[in-house]
Amino acid sequence: xxxxxxxxxxxxxxxxxxxxxxxxxxxxxxxxxxxxxxxxxxxxxxxxxxxxxxxxxxxxxxxxxxxxxxxxxxxxxxxxxxxxxxxxxxxxxxxxxxxxxxxxxxxxxxxxxxx
Amino acid sequence: xxxxxxxxxxxxxxxxxxxxxxxxxxxxxxxxxxxxxxxxxxxxxxxxxxxxxxxxxxxxxxxxxxxxxxxxxxxxxxxxxxxxxxxxxxxxxxxxxxxxxxxxxxxxx
Numbered sequence: 001x002x003x004x005x006x007x008x009x010x011x012x013x014x015x016x017x018x019x020x021x022x023x024x025x026x027x028x029x030x031x032x033x034x035x036x037x038x039x040x041x042x043x044x045x046x047x048x049x050x051x052x053x054x055x056x057x058x059x060x061x062x063x064x065x066x067x068x069x070x071x072x073x074x075x076x077x078x079x080x081x082x083x084x085x086x087x088x089x090x091x092x093x094x095x096x097x098x099x100x101x102x103x104x105x106x107x108x109x110x111x112x113x114x115x
Numbered sequence: 116x117x118x119x120x121x122x123x124x125x126x127x128x129x130x131x132x133x134x135x136x137x138x139x140x141x142x143x144x145x146x147x148x149x150x151x152x153x154x155x156x157x158x159x160x161x162x163x164x165x166x167x168x169x170x171x172x173x174x175x176x177x178x179x180x181x182x183x184x185x186x187x188x189x190x191x192x193x194x195x196x197x198x199x200x201x202x203x204x205x206x207x208x209x210x211x212x213x214x215x216x217x218x219x220x221x222x223x224x
Contacts, residue, residue: 004158032209034211034212036214043202043214043215043216043217044159046211046213046214091156093158093159095158095159097209103149103161103164105161106151106158106159106160106161108157108158109157109158111156
């Protein structure tokens with residue numbers, strides 16, 4: 001159990017376009033989902049925390065108008081990278097947690113390449 | 116900021132026991148200690164979690180001294196497939212996990 005999926009697994013887009021990444025908890029309801037970004041050879045950096053039905057909380061330095069997060073249901077959160085640029089190329093990873101519990105379950109990640 | 120400090124890298128050979136120690140001097144009373152493993156281009160995978168003393172599961176053991184200012188992840192008889200980055204995290208239930216730099220473990224034959 002406790003499986004988190006992401007779609008797509010990899011995406012290549014042109015500069016200036018928008019890309020949507022989906023994160024789903026397959027066998028549990030996630031009251032909270034998190035979005036991370038990871039550059040090559042670096043650690044995961046928390047971008048935002050999203051609770052179902054409410055606005056996401058962004059970490060300092062993360063542009064909320066550029067990285068749109070929607071958590072419309074207990075099993076789905078989406079991250080939209082708007083007007084993507086090459087510097088947005090990265091590995092985006094989501095995670096999900098059942099309310100009150102400490103363990104977070106991570107998705108397999110999405111590799112975004114902006115040309 | 117991450118609340119933990121780990122060695123940047125460690126080397127081992129197949130069949131050996133590997134112990135990775137993590138420092139968390141400012142751990143709070145409500146904090147748990149969790150270890151994750153990450154392979155390249157994959158999301159982190161939960162290994163083990165503990166609060167105090169010793170925890171063991173099918174893949175690892177976690178040793179936490181009484182003062183809880185450090186913890187040691189023990190991997191028995193590593194294999195080549197254990198080559199990965201290992202992250203030690205300290206967090207309270209319900210809060211986001213903040214990752215530090217992690218320890219890159221390289222296992223050779």
